[in-house]
Amino acid sequence: MSGSNEIGPPGLSRRSLLAGAGLGLAAAGAVAAQEVPPGLPGDGPPESDPDFAGQDTAAPSPEPVAAPGQNWDWVRSQWALDWSWVNLSAMLFASNPRIVRNAITRHREALDANPVTYLEANQRPLQNAARRAAGQYFGADPEAVALTESTTSGIGLVYNGLIIGYGEEVLTTTHDYYVTHESLRLAAQRNGATVRRISLFDQAREASIPQIVGRLMGAITERTRVLALTWVHSSTGLKMPIGAIARALRGVNAGREPHKRVLLCVDGVHGFGVEDETMETLGCDVLAAGCHKWLFGPRGTGVVFFRPDALPRFSPTIPSFLAPGAYSAWLGNYDPGPNTGARMTPGGFKAFEHVWALNEAFQFHNMVGKAAIAARTRQLASRLKLALSQMPHIALRTPIDPALSAGIVSFDVPGLSADGVVRRLRSARIIGSAAPYLTRHVRLTPSFRNTEADVDFAVQVLADIRR
Ligand SMILES: Cc1ncc(COP(=O)(O)O)c(C=O)c1O
Structure with a gap:
């Protein structure tokens, strides 16, 4: 452990990380300014709303953020978990690091003291600050970021809002999760589009990037308008090669008119x-994620990132309180104009103490460092996978290669049910889960707040599980 004031990749100081974050925020500060009438729910007077002057209005955290050295003990100390349990459960539901807990408390106390004035002062500026923080973190245009409540609500809004017609098709896979399949099924009932599912591999551990890309490209037809995929499968832990798929898709789209281009969602x-990627490096058109899993952000928060040129292919489902001009358009009875990330952000009053504390969740990740978090997660997941792969009574389901895996480690213990294994792990005070799919695998998901000792303890319990 280094005693220097450094965390993250060698040579990258905390100061430079924070400066980078600040630069990104300033550069991303141009969330559009448009007139809105004062005094309406969800709107505020534009002249009194500094956000509309394009300033960075994120309320500075009163807490000094300091990560002493590349010190995973310090990182771990930021959580208030019950440490008598080994939480290998980052894929489920977050508990928050201190800076996020404190931000939630600060906002909650202020809302409890005077909900209306605190809301009026902060509603739009702090939501836009969260969009800018999300955009800076993920290399995305903040104007094209929508805030949601979860992955599920984001995916529902995306596929419900997809502009697609009868005779056109969404291509998805048998490996995707319930929320993608069900959102597509519900949308297809209304828009008459076809949803087709294909299989990309028989065994995730034997899958290869050329095979996955080849099967997807081979299944695209003249009618295909969307590829609906999942970055990391929550059944087997396979990480899809999104960048390679996006590159291959460019060839398919080269000769297509814009409205017929196959979108990668x-x-x-x-x-x-988890991963040290951006919208640019992934190359997808739309990415939805909850912030209350691996990001350890406030519960009940999520984001959707759009490539700006994909936004016209979607329309909002829920009226926005955030979009400048939305109320004027309603009062003036005219169309509010082109789609934006703000318009895709559902309106209504919310648990704003959570939405606003998203800023600190991104701040925490930037401070620890995306590359450091990705490397630490990979190191712990690889340690677990290697140990499990050497146990003859365990069938590892996740690829070992980090190019095809992230932090989810899936496996079976032949002869025992997945739920039975999870129960046995719980009796040893280890939290894992069984995948809610037709074929249920056990999942342990180390993250950057875990230790080698956590992983080794799980390995030890699993070594003895059949006794
Ligand atoms: C692939 C995938 N998407 C979405 C979800 C649901 O996420 P959220 O709770 O953010 O809606 C899960 C499960 O938790 C999942 O495994």
């Missing part, structure tokens, strides 16, 4: 907060 939740 991704449920990104199990890569978001």
